[in-house]
Each structure stands twice: as C-alpha cells, then as structure tokens.
Amino acid sequence: MQPTPCPPYNPLFRREAALDCIIKRGFLFFMKRGKDVLERIIVQISRYLSEALAAEIARAQWHSDAPVWVNRLRRDIFDEDADGACFEVVARTAGGEAVGRLHCIRNRQDPTLWYYGDLFVVPAYRRSGIALLMLEEAKNHLLEIGARRLRCYVEPQNTPSLRLQEKAGFLEKPFENFNHLQNEGRIMLECELPLPFTVIPATADEACFVFGLYAQNRTALHAGSITLSEWRELLACGDADEAHFLICKGAMPAAYMKLNGLLNTDTAYLSMLFVAKRHQREGIGRFAVGYAERFLAARGFAAVGVQTTADNLPAQALYKACGYSDVSSTEAERRRFVKRLNEAAQTPTP
Structure with missing residues (x-):
C-alpha cells in the first residue's frame, strides 16, 4: 500500500522533510511519515484535563499513573487556576496517546506576561518537531487572549533546550523572578509576541x-x-x-x-x-x-x-x-x- 502523500514541506520544521502540519478545526495536526505509515499528531489547548488524559500524561511524563503523580499534575493547574491564569498544551496521537505536554502560567503582576514550563515529549517522538509545534500553538492561543511576552527558564548546561528556545524565537534576558517559581541559577529567555x-x-x-x-x-x-x-x-x-x-x-x-x-x-x-x-x-x-x-x-x-x-x-x-x-x-x-x-x-x- 502506498503511504498517503504529505502536504508541502513547511520550512518552519526543517529538521526532517517528512514533517508537515495543517490547521484543522482549531487544532494543529501533524504528520510523521514512517516506513509505510502516515501518523497524525493532534496538538490542542486545554484549561482542564479529563481524568483519563491526566492519567495518560502522568504515565508518559513520570512513568506512573499512581495518585501521587496524577495529583502532581493536578497541583500544577490547581495552584494557578484563578481567572484563567494557566492552561495546558497537549500533543496526542490519533489514538489518544499523550506524547507531549507543556504548562503555561500567567504573571500575577503583568497579565500580558506568561511563562511556560514542564515541557516534555516522550522519547519515541523526540527530535520530530513536536516541541516546536506545541510552542507555536501556545503562542497562537496567547495572542488571542492578549499576551505580549512568553518566558521560560533553562539550566545553563541544557544545550538541547537552549537550541529549541533559539529556534522558537526566544532571546536571553536579565534574570527576573516569575510569581512564586524558584528559577535562580537558570537562564531567563523571552519571546515577544506580535500584536494581532x-x-x-x-x-x-x-x-x-x-x-x-x-x-x-x-x-x-x-x-x-x-x-x-x-x-x-x-x-x-x-x-x-x-x-x-x-x-x-x-x-x-x-x-x-x-x-x-x-x-x-x-x-x-x-x-x-x-x-x-x-x-x-x-x-x-x-x-x-x-x-x-x-x-x-x-x-x-x-x-x-x-x-x-x-x-x-x-x-x-x-x-x-x-x-x-x-x-x-x-x-x-x-x-x-x-x-x-x-x-x-x-x-x-x-
């Protein structure tokens, strides 16, 4: 059987010519070509996760869906859930398997400033552009809700993450704290979001x-x-x-x-x-x-x-x-x- 042809190559994801994306029904779909397979990855925004999805993310990120790990995920949202002050970006296969996630938080002093962290992609799907896709979907959502800047913090020795931030348009800035988060010793990077x-x-x-x-x-x-x-x-x-x-x-x-x-x-x-x-x-x-x-x-x-x-x-x-x-x-x-x-x-x- 011949594989379904991919859409034209998008230069934003130039790591592999097999990676392409389209926008459909408000979600970002992503095709990864295997030997004979065309796989679809769905990247979506969620303020509240379903119980099943929370367990799926815990299994993917921490290799366990025991209550202690699911509650860790719940706590991330519970602590920031005031007036829409946080949201999740989740990447899933067409079959519903969670393969990536990141968490976004609004700044308490400046509502136009947001932070993202807890970025992960399961090993089998790394180096395929999913992290960039999740970041782009987060930026699109932030533009719609009036954000102007997105911030992250990276350990100085985490070279892969620093390269990802550079590809995503982040620049190093003088260190400042963000809400209650403990990020001392890390590099602070920010991305300016264009006014829509x-x-x-x-x-x-x-x-x-x-x-x-x-x-x-x-x-x-x-x-x-x-x-x-x-x-x-x-x-x-x-x-x-x-x-x-x-x-x-x-x-x-x-x-x-x-x-x-x-x-x-x-x-x-x-x-x-x-x-x-x-x-x-x-x-x-x-x-x-x-x-x-x-x-x-x-x-x-x-x-x-x-x-x-x-x-x-x-x-x-x-x-x-x-x-x-x-x-x-x-x-x-x-x-x-x-x-x-x-x-x-x-x-x-x-």
Whole structure:
C-alpha cells in the first residue's frame, strides 16, 4: 500500500522533510511519515484535563499513573487556576496517546506576561518537531487572549533546550523572578509576541460593529443612545474634518476610534475611543493611540489633544502612560490631555 502523500514541506520544521502540519478545526495536526505509515499528531489547548488524559500524561511524563503523580499534575493547574491564569498544551496521537505536554502560567503582576514550563515529549517522538509545534500553538492561543511576552527558564548546561528556545524565537534576558517559581541559577529567555491588531476605516458598512461596541461602553462614556441608523449616517457623511477607524483583532472589530480637527493647522483630537469589554486590558487602547499619533504626524500636525470624564480613571492612566500631559484645571469635570507629536518618537508605541 502506498503511504498517503504529505502536504508541502513547511520550512518552519526543517529538521526532517517528512514533517508537515495543517490547521484543522482549531487544532494543529501533524504528520510523521514512517516506513509505510502516515501518523497524525493532534496538538490542542486545554484549561482542564479529563481524568483519563491526566492519567495518560502522568504515565508518559513520570512513568506512573499512581495518585501521587496524577495529583502532581493536578497541583500544577490547581495552584494557578484563578481567572484563567494557566492552561495546558497537549500533543496526542490519533489514538489518544499523550506524547507531549507543556504548562503555561500567567504573571500575577503583568497579565500580558506568561511563562511556560514542564515541557516534555516522550522519547519515541523526540527530535520530530513536536516541541516546536506545541510552542507555536501556545503562542497562537496567547495572542488571542492578549499576551505580549512568553518566558521560560533553562539550566545553563541544557544545550538541547537552549537550541529549541533559539529556534522558537526566544532571546536571553536579565534574570527576573516569575510569581512564586524558584528559577535562580537558570537562564531567563523571552519571546515577544506580535500584536494581532490591524486598523481599517469605519464606514457605513461597518456601522453595526460600531453600534455594538458603543452600546457596551455607553455607561462608561456618560453618553446618550445612538441608534444604528444614526451611526450609519455619521459614518457615511464624509466630513473632511473627521476620520473613523475600527481596530481589529485578527478580522474581528475590537475597538472604535474617531479623530477630528483634521482641518486644523496645529492640533487635532482623538475625540472618541472605546474597546469591546472582552478585549479590554489587551493593549488595544495603547495600540490605537500610537496609530492615531502616527496618522496625525504624517499629516503635519504638531500635537494631539484628548479629553475624558473625571471618573474615567482607566482612560486617564492610558493617556499618561502614552506620554500625554494633563492640562485641565483641578476643578474641571473633564480631564484634558495634550501631547506634542515631536515627543511621540520618544514614547514607545506598538
């Protein structure tokens, strides 16, 4: 019998030309060609493991599914399971056998920083790219939940692991502790995760998204109701003094931003910015502010102005973090912020 042909070779896994991968139904499938066999490995994300899978991982990683070992695995998750603060990446054969695993934990001080550890691949499947596949699936998931950095710690003498981190895009960084973990004496490495955001014009065709985003944030904005038809009219009017944008995460709209004062000569204004509730605290606001600054600087503006209500502390913190100066009076009900665009080059933006 002829083996099933593999898909075209993916250069990401250049160790063996027999290794290829495809994305299917949200899981990563991986084919390993034997003599006459085409084997499929499934790499998936799991926050909670089934009892059977936990026992399977314990047998694969510690060669026993006795309660002491299964409970060790449970403890890894139990200790970090607060507000989705950890997850597992598991590699399994099509028959359900666990052949690899890694554990990811969120930082308690910085929710955009994550750690991965407990990486293992069973001996029969090592040197076949499974570790890289699990890391790539972890990164993809982390991007979806707003992470910016992934960290690991490696013993200085563990050359194979250091080579793996280099292939996966990790760079050595000055040592810092992570949560309660004891990693002194190890090399700390981090990988920057690219922001998954894009910006598109918000036109009347996108009014339904702006309408939905606005409805989620109307209370915080202290604003009145705006109907869908009113949003369509606003976005279709073609006012040369305004520009409207949607910030998307992947293809999905996650925030709306409006700039006005475009007919001015010195200062333009970021007059409206609101983010979908499920995507807040993912860096979208900072990304949007940086985009607005670059957009206005390219059009010759010298400064950007913005204002918020006095009780909108998250927005005020965002603008201060982006280098804006509070120029409002102490008693003002609305806080006014300004930034000179020649300062933008000195303030890092995504």
